[in-house]
Amino acid sequence: MPHSVVSYWTMKLWGGRFTGGSDPSFEAFNASFPFDQRLLAADVEGSRGYAQVLLEAGILTEHEAGEIRSALDEIIRIASQDSSYLATAQSEDVHSFVESEIVRLIGEAGYKLHTGRSRNDQVATDLRIFLRAEIDRVVAVIRKLQEAILDLADENRDQVMPGYTHLQRAQPVLFAHYALAYYEMFKRDGLRLAEIRSRVNRLPLGSGALAGTGFDIDRDALARNLGFEGVCSNSLDAVSDRDFVIEFVGAASVAMMHLSRLSEDLILYATAEFGFVELSDAVSTGSSLMPQKKNPDSLELIRGKAGRVFGHHAGLLATMKGLPLAYNKDMQEDKEPLFDTIDTLAGSLGVMATVLGNLKLKGDGMAVAANGDYTNATDLADYLVRKGMPFRRAHEVVGRIVSHAIGHSKRLEDLPLGEYKLFSPLFEQDLYDSISIEASLAHRRALGGTAPDRVLEALARARQELADAKK
Numbered sequence: 001m002p003h004s005v006v007s008y009w010t011m012k013l014w015g016g017r018f019t020g021g022s023d024p025s026f027e028a029f030n031a032s033f034p035f036d037q038r039l040l041a042a043d044v045e046g047s048r049g050y051a052q053v054l055l056e057a058g059i060l061t062e063h064e065a066g067e068i069r070s071a072l073d074e075i076i077r078i079a080s081q082d083s084s085y086l087a088t089a090q091s092e093d094v095h096s097f098v099e100s101e102i103v104r105l106i107g108e109a110g111y112k113l114h115t116g117r118s119r120n121d122q123v124a125t126d127l128r129i130f131l132r133a134e135i136d137r138v139v140a141v142i143r144k145l146q147e148a149i150l151d152l153a154d155e156n157r158d159q160v161m162p163g164y165t166h167l168q169r170a171q172p173v174l175f176a177h178y179a180l181a182y183y184e185m186f187k188r189d190g191l192r193l194a195e196i197r198s199r200v201n202r203l204p205l206g207s208g209a210l211a212g213t214g215f216d217i218d219r220d221a222l223a224r225n226l227g228f229e230g231v232c233s234n235s236l237d238a239v240s241d242r243d244f245v246i247e248f249v250g251a252a253s254v255a256m257m258h259l260s261r262l263s264e265d266l267i268l269y270a271t272a273e274f275g276f277v278e279l280s281d282a283v284s285t286g287s288s289l290m291p292q293k294k295n296p297d298s299l300e301l302i303r304g305k306a307g308r309v310f311g312h313h314a315g316l317l318a319t320m321k322g323l324p325l326a327y328n329k330d331m332q333e334d335k336e337p338l339f340d341t342i343d344t345l346a347g348s349l350g351v352m353a354t355v356l357g358n359l360k361l362k363g364d365g366m367a368v369a370a371n372g373d374y375t376n377a378t379d380l381a382d383y384l385v386r387k388g389m390p391f392r393r394a395h396e397v398v399g400r401i402v403s404h405a406i407g408h409s410k411r412l413e414d415l416p417l418g419e420y421k422l423f424s425p426l427f428e429q430d431l432y433d434s435i436s437i438e439a440s441l442a443h444r445r446a447l448g449g450t451a452p453d454r455v456l457e458a459l460a461r462a463r464q465e466l467a468d469a470k471k
Contacts, residue, residue, distance in 0.1 A: 032093045032332050037086050038339055039094050040079060042129035044072045046122065047098060049226040050205060051113060057216045059116075064109040071105040072098075094126075095119050116217060118209035120239035120327040125205040127335070129226065131248060134342050135197045141349045142190045142255070143466055146183050148353040150462055153179035157455065160437055161276060161366040162375055171378055172370040172440050175361065177450040180458050182262050187465070189255040196251055200244045203228040207235035210326040240326040242316070245334050249313045252345045253306075259348050260306035263299035266355070270296055275365040280358035283351070298355050302348045309344055312337035367437075374402050376412055376435040379443065383434040387426040397423050 048069060055065040075098060078085050091097035102110035153176035163173040203226060206212070206219040212235040219231045232238035269276035279296055287293035319333050377398050384394035401423050405415055412435055420427035433439055445451040448458075 027092075030092065030329075032335065033089065033091045033097060035336050035339065036094045036123075037089075037097070039123075039126045039130050039335075040086070040098070041076065042126040042133075043094050043098050043122070044076055045129055046125045046205060046226065047102075047113060048072050049222055050117060052225055053217050053219075053222045054112070054115060054215075056218065056221070059215060060109075060112055064112060067106040067109055068102060068113055071102040071110065074105055075101050093119070093123075095122055116208065116213035116215035117205070118207075118239070120209050121204045121207040121235075124207075124239055124241070125203060125226075127338075128200050128202070128204065128228075128244065131244065131338070132197055132200050135193050135200065135248065138252075138342065138346050138349070139190050139193050141346050141353075142186050142193075143469060145349050145353040145356075146186050146190075146462070146466060148356040149179050149183045149186070150459060150466070152356050152359060153183075153459060156361050156363070157452075157459070159361055159363045159366060160370045160441070162370045162372070163450075169369065169373040169375050172375050172437050173450040174441060174452065174455050175366065176455050176459060180455070180462065182258065183462055185258040185261075186255070189251065189258060190469075192251045192254065193248070196244065196247045198229065199247065201227075201229045203231045204238035204241075207232065207238040210236055210239055236326045240323070240328075240331070242320055242331060242334050245338050246313070246316050246320065249309065249316055249338065249341045252341045253309050253313045255345060256302075256306040256309045256348065259352055260303045262352065263303040266359070267296050267299050267303070274369075275362055276369070277362060278360045279355065280360070282358045283355045298351055302352060305344050305348055309341050312341050371411075371437060374405070374412060376437070376440055377402050379435045379440045380412060380431070382443065383431050384424060384426055386434075389424070389426060 051060060051065050051068045051072075054060040055062065060068070086097075089097055091100060099110065099114060102113060104110075156179075157174070157176045159175040160172050161175045161178060162169040163171050163178070203219065203223040205222060205226075206217045208214070223229070223231050232241070266277060266279075268274055270279055279294070279298070281294075283296075283298040284294045285297040287295065315337055316334060319330055323330055380401065381391065381394040381398040384397060385391050389397070401412070401415070401420070404419070404423075405412055408415075413432065417427065417429060417431075420431065442451055445454055447454065
């Protein structure tokens, strides 16, 4: 039922000590509801769990606890059905909004919900409830990207490309081997987030403002009811800790770095100078002036957004570095960078999966490049090692052979055996079999190498990993 004694839409949780009103500009500056309303579902979930322990502690009656639960259900129902519900609210933050709405719906009993609870432990709990769910969502998007990587690798498992060091052609590798390198990077990102989630999933609620609650609250039971793995052990630390936010944004920065590296590769490979891949129209844009252009804007945006997330990480560290224990209002500045990091990371992962699903390889061009610039020189040195020559000596001999071939504008395959023998008597006719692309790949059979059979094993192993993760 509605109550008209107080305007609960504008109710503050701290007004009793104050006799004057807030300056309007400061009030707007102080308010966090425009962005922390994103925590509404988490606040309702935390409040529902807290109402239960208040009931068990004898602070709420069965009737009061039931009314509070019904009010919390109603808040979520209205929010899901009426977009103006949150848009027109004038609350200071999401916590005061939920409390005022409970009181509006059920009356005085709603005020009991805050017994022994501070916004300090409340917001820390909300943030953890929210973030653990978002980590699960981001990990799921990472897996979708990993599937896209494996699909692309499977479709092009026989394609050969040059591997690079210093952006110079180095040795031939299978494209699938190249793709699996990024699969491994994103696997580490998922594992990092899963590890962070275990530290996120600790309950601050029951810590009060800083010294702990003065009521007989069973925090262990509350943690279990809210799906936490345990409680934060120290009340001062519980309300002032934002390590879990910084850790998440740090892990997101690493993931964005991986996305940026893959973007850079594909941007280069899509140029006419490389000509290895072609982006579909679905993930490209054109030029307003030059009608022939096809720009990789999807990848350039991902690359650019990496810096945005890096900035959030640095900003959070700078915000926290000088704060004395325990809670300080500076910590309100954790939410916007966290929310933006989540959105940026999830969006970038999703777009990259779409890019890979719309990517066409130009296998002939890659194969020509893999055969060029003496990428088989190491195989020639390995040939001499197998004939008994120490590697360092073989390296020097092959270096002189490459210089000779460059001077005569010939590939290593085109030099006659007689010329090879000028550099070492160990060379025989079988050297040509050792420096073919097929031989170069096949020789890299050590675990983790680019030999075709090893790459097939790695693809199968990766598929199984994803299947197990889904279970």
